[in-house]
Amino acid sequence: RITVRRSRFDHAPARAMTPFTGRGGELERLLGLFNEMRTDGGGRLAVVIGEAGIGKSRLVHEFLRTIARRNVLALDGGAAPYGSGSGYRPGVHILRQYFNIGEADDVRTVQEKVAGRIVALDGDSNAVGAPLLALLRALPENHRFMEQPVSERRQRVFAALKWLAGRMTADRPLVLAYEDLQWVTSDTRDFLDAFVHNLPPTTLVLLTYRPDYDAGWLADRPRLELRLDGLTPDAIRKIITDLLGEDESLAALNDDLPRRSGGNPLFIEEYVRSMVESGALLGQPGRYRLEMRPGTATIPPTVRGVLAARIDRVARADKLVLRTIAAIGEV
Numbered sequence: 001r002i003t004v005r006r007s008r009f010d011h012a013p014a015r016a017m018t019p020f021t022g023r024g025g026e027l028e029r030l031l032g033l034f035n036e037m038r039t040d041g042g043g044r045l046a047v048v049i050g051e052a053g054i055g056k057s058r059l060v061h062e063f064l065r066t067i068a069r070r071n072v073l074a075l076d077g078g079a080a081p082y083g084s085g086s087g088y089r090p091g092v093h094i095l096r097q098y099f100n101i102g103e104a105d106d107v108r109t110v111q112e113k114v115a116g117r118i119v120a121l122d123g124d125s126n127a128v129g130a131p132l133l134a135l136l137r138a139l140p141e142n143h144r145f146m147e148q149p150v151s152e153r154r155q156r157v158f159a160a161l162k163w164l165a166g167r168m169t170a171d172r173p174l175v176l177a178y179e180d181l182q183w184v185t186s187d188t189r190d191f192l193d194a195f196v197h198n199l200p201p202t203t204l205v206l207l208t209y210r211p212d213y214d215a216g217w218l219a220d221r222p223r224l225e226l227r228l229d230g231l232t233p234d235a236i237r238k239i240i241t242d243l244l245g246e247d248e249s250l251a252a253l254n255d256d257l258p259r260r261s262g263g264n265p266l267f268i269e270e271y272v273r274s275m276v277e278s279g280a281l282l283g284q285p286g287r288y289r290l291e292m293r294p295g296t297a298t299i300p301p302t303v304r305g306v307l308a309a310r311i312d313r314v315a316r317a318d319k320l321v322l323r324t325i326a327a328i329g330e331v
Helices: 024-040 056-067 089-098 107-120 125-135 150-168 186-196 233-244 248-261 265-278 303-313 316-328
Strands: 043-049 073-078 174-179 203-209 224-227 281-284 287-290
Touching: 024 043, 024 056, 024 203, 024 224, 043 056, 056 073, 056 174, 056 203, 073 089, 089 125, 107 125, 125 150, 150 174, 150 186, 186 203, 233 248, 233 265, 248 265, 248 287, 265 281, 265 303
Parallel strands: 043 203, 043 224, 073 174, 174 203
Antiparallel strands: 281 287
16 A cells, blocks of 8 residues: 555564664764754754664664754755656655655646645746746646756756755755665766755765765765664674573574674674574564574564565465566556
């Protein structure tokens, strides 16, 4: 069905999300940068670098959750491997947040919401509205904007986005979080490049990416850089205890799992889930007991392995659905 879910943390209560552990220092540094931005009114840039599953998204989630209590406009989005050929598509979610566009809104409703907000911001509905509606796939195909050369449309999109970003900060600070730059498109990267080199006042941009991504275009931009390594054994043990509990049968698992996980919290969660689904662990979250040898389930070495292991456990009919969706892609 249609869903407005944006990340795996959106349904965190249902999944009994583990306590935020081992990243308090990094969170404090982000909050410190945020407070600097609010104090002096300047623009700020922060980047979070780390391997898949190491905790980049969780850190961003906790930062945004913390500042949500303050008078700030916080918008978040990001790229995805399946959207790498979709132009600005990954960042469209940020626009949908700002204009309060729901997944079920029809084209007319989208047009009305965008036009109303632009008028309220004293903008030109043609110069600004047409490029934004084109991004949102809510502009009529026969509109004259669509007849312009690609290069001119691109320039108008850039101009509209820059204008909008500047107007967003008129009455409160703006925090823009954009994750997974390793999958970003060239158009989105070029816009982000121009944007972070000329940040509007009271704006904080937070970017995340993996260590193998070439972020040379950010090299000359002053920024706070946070590199996330694996969690310490003590932090991993705390996560394990919160997930499993302290039953005597878990002793061997508690000793072995920190070493095998490499300090990766996502892999810890998936390992525990695998053991629950295989019947090796019985009970409830925080109150499990071990019924089989710890080696019954293995820790996948990559996020791809995590997904593959989960797919292997679903029913055959569900696998067919997944294959079909993967073939169709985004529409």
